[in-house]
Structure formats: structure tokens, C-alpha cells
Amino acid sequence: MNTYxxxxxxxxxxxxxxxxxYALCSAAFAAAVLFGALAGPAYLFGLPGGVRDVLVGSGAVLAAVVFFVRVVSVLVRFARGDQPSRSGRTGPGS
Incomplete structure (x- = not known):
């Protein structure tokens, strides 16, 4: 992206x-897994209302933070050009 x-x-x-x-899909997946890991046991084990509310609330907040951080980190890495090497493609020095 050198066309300033x-x-x-x-x-x-x-x-x-x-x-x-890719950034949006991977962030949504990571956020969903985190939310499920935190809020899932609250429903699975039938925890009392107060504990369930805390787990669901903290899961939602952390999932939103993870979503935002993942999107930003992927897009910043792309803008800098720090892409991992793709399989099947060799560089000029290899």
C-alpha cells in the first residue's frame, strides 16, 4: 500500500x-469463544442469578474488548506489511 x-x-x-x-471473522470467533467460556458454565451448571449475571456481564465486556483488540491488531499488522509467509511461496533469498 505504497500509493500515498x-x-x-x-x-x-x-x-x-x-x-x-478476515479481521472481523477471526475477531467474532475469538469473542464468541471467550464469551462461551465465561458465560457458558453459568447456564450449564444452573448457578444462582447473581453469579450468573456477573459471569455473563464480564463475558460480554471481555468479548467486546477481545473483538476490538483483534480487529485493530490484524489491520495494523496488515498496514505495516508484517504478513506471515504463505506456504507455497518462496522469497528471493530462499
Missing amino acids: GGRRTQGERDAITVEIG
């Missing part, structure tokens, strides 16, 4: 779109 002020190519726009989709 210029138009992006179709390939660059596609890469950004895919990366945004």
Missing part, C-alpha cells in the same frame, strides 16, 4: 477487503 495520495489498484483494494473480512 494516489489511486489504489484493484489488487490492493481486494487485499484490503479480504483483510477486513
Whole structure:
């Protein structure tokens, strides 16, 4: 993405779109797993209302934080170009 002020190519726009989709999907998955891990036992074991409310509330807050942090970290890594090497593609030095 070195076209500062210029138009992006179709390939660059596609890469950004895919990366945004990946960031949102992976963040939603991570948040759902965290929420399920915290709030799930409250319903599974039939805990009392106060304990259940605390677990569900903390699960929701932590899931939102994890979602935001994951999206930002993926998009910042993409903008910096810190992409892990993709299998099947070799660099010029290998």
C-alpha cells in the first residue's frame, strides 16, 4: 500500500477487503469463544442469578474488548506489511 495520495489498484483494494473480512471473522470467533467460556458454565451448571449475571456481564465486556483488540491488531499488522509467509511461496533469498 505504497500509493500515498494516489489511486489504489484493484489488487490492493481486494487485499484490503479480504483483510477486513478476515479481521472481523477471526475477531467474532475469538469473542464468541471467550464469551462461551465465561458465560457458558453459568447456564450449564444452573448457578444462582447473581453469579450468573456477573459471569455473563464480564463475558460480554471481555468479548467486546477481545473483538476490538483483534480487529485493530490484524489491520495494523496488515498496514505495516508484517504478513506471515504463505506456504507455497518462496522469497528471493530462499
